[in-house]
Amino acid sequence: MADDTQGATMDRILQEISVVSRKLEGMDSAMVTLTVETRSMSLDIAGFQSQISGLDQRVATVETQVASWTDRDQELLYLHSKLIDLEDRSRRNNVYLLGFPEGIEGADIFSYLRETLPKLTDIAFGPPLEFQRAHRLGPKRQDGNGRPRPIIVCMLRHMQSRQLLQAARMQGPFRSGTLEIRLSDDFSMETAERRKAFLSLRTHLRHLDVKVGLFEPARMWITKNGESRNFYDLEDLRTFLEGLQDQTQSMEMTAQTPRTYGDYPREPATQHPHLNLGEDLP
Numbered sequence: 001m002a003d004d005t006q007g008a009t010m011d012r013i014l015q016e017i018s019v020v021s022r023k024l025e026g027m028d029s030a031m032v033t034l035t036v037e038t039r040s041m042s043l044d045i046a047g048f049q050s051q052i053s054g055l056d057q058r059v060a061t062v063e064t065q066v067a068s069w070t071d072r073d074q075e076l077l078y079l080h081s082k083l084i085d086l087e088d089r090s091r092r093n094n095v096y097l098l099g100f101p102e103g104i105e106g107a108d109i110f111s112y113l114r115e116t117l118p119k120l121t122d123i124a125f126g127p128p129l130e131f132q133r134a135h136r137l138g139p140k141r142q143d144g145n146g147r148p149r150p151i152i153v154c155m156l157r158h159m160q161s162r163q164l165l166q167a168a169r170m171q172g173p174f175r176s177g178t179l180e181i182r183l184s185d186d187f188s189m190e191t192a193e194r195r196k197a198f199l200s201l202r203t204h205l206r207h208l209d210v211k212v213g214l215f216e217p218a219r220m221w222i223t224k225n226g227e228s229r230n231f232y233d234l235e236d237l238r239t240f241l242e243g244l245q246d247q248t249q250s251m252e253m254t255a256q257t258p259r260t261y262g263d264y265p266r267e268p269a270t271q272h273p274h275l276n277l278g279e280d281l282p
Contacts, residue, residue: 087188088217093132093161094186097151099179102141105151109134113153120174120181121167130156152186187217194218197234201241208244 097113105112114129132154140149155161168174168183175181187195198220205212211223220231224244231237 084188084190085217088191091186091188093155093158095153095155095161095164096184096186097153097181098184099173099181100148100151101179102136102148109151113151116176117164120176121164121171121183123163123167125160125163127157129160132156185216191217194234198231198237201237205241208241208248210244 110131113131113134117123117129118125134151134153136149137152138149155164164183165185173180173182195214195218198214198218201220202212202214205222209224213221215221218232220237222229222231222240229240231240
């Protein structure tokens with residue numbers, strides 16, 4: 001009986017060992033599969049690292065190109081400013097004439113302007129006025145309505161163009177009968193826009209008790225409390241204006257703050273001439 005019991009126990013142990021062996025074999029198979037997958041993942045990671053390294057190199061190349069483009073942008077801006085300056089200089093002898101009716105110049109615009117401009121501006125020119133070019137701007141209006149086209153004149157002598165424009169600034173619009181004639185400078189489009197932007201701030205600056213002057217080609221000169229400054233950039237002028245407004249508002253608030261008794265200066269105490277505070281009274 002005991003032998004049968006021991007035999008049954010051994011059979012169960014052997015069966016359990018067999019089950020464990022089969023499980024271990026399954027685990028071995030799973031480990032082999034896991035090892036293969038791990039190796040595959042390692043290869044994938046190595047590929048990703050190689051791609052990332054390539055991307056890093058490409059990003060570094062792009063950053064280098066962007067840096068070179070930034071330098072080129074600065075160079076292009078400099079060249080653009082030089083072109084604007086050259087264009088403005090090429091227009092220095094030009095004068096715009098506004099207000100002359102269409103056809104009043106007749107067939108010979110040079111003779112008409114040579115005779116009319118000295119009388120209009122009351123300038124006795126030494127050598128007679130001479131022009132390189134003179135013509136109307138834009139196509140001729142077929143209906144004849146609207147404002148007359150301006151006349152642009154390119155003077156042969158720079159000094160004569162300066163004399164005409166100086167007279168226009170000093171005397172304002174000229175009148176010839178019922179006509180109102182205006183003379184103005186000729187600037188490039190970029191410079192004209194800058195001058196227009198500067199002039200838009202002129203009234204506001206004058207309200208802040210700032211003396212203002214606009215000089216060629218586009219330079220704003222201001223004077224405040226005896227101190228003068230020049231501005232070539234509109235943003236710099238706006239920044240200065242904001243600081244000036246803050247300073248003015250602060251001064252106004254200080255002036256409006258009511259003073260207390262302690263803020264007023266006190267007169268020094270005076271001693272009675274017949275009283276010596278250093279002695280005892282009788």
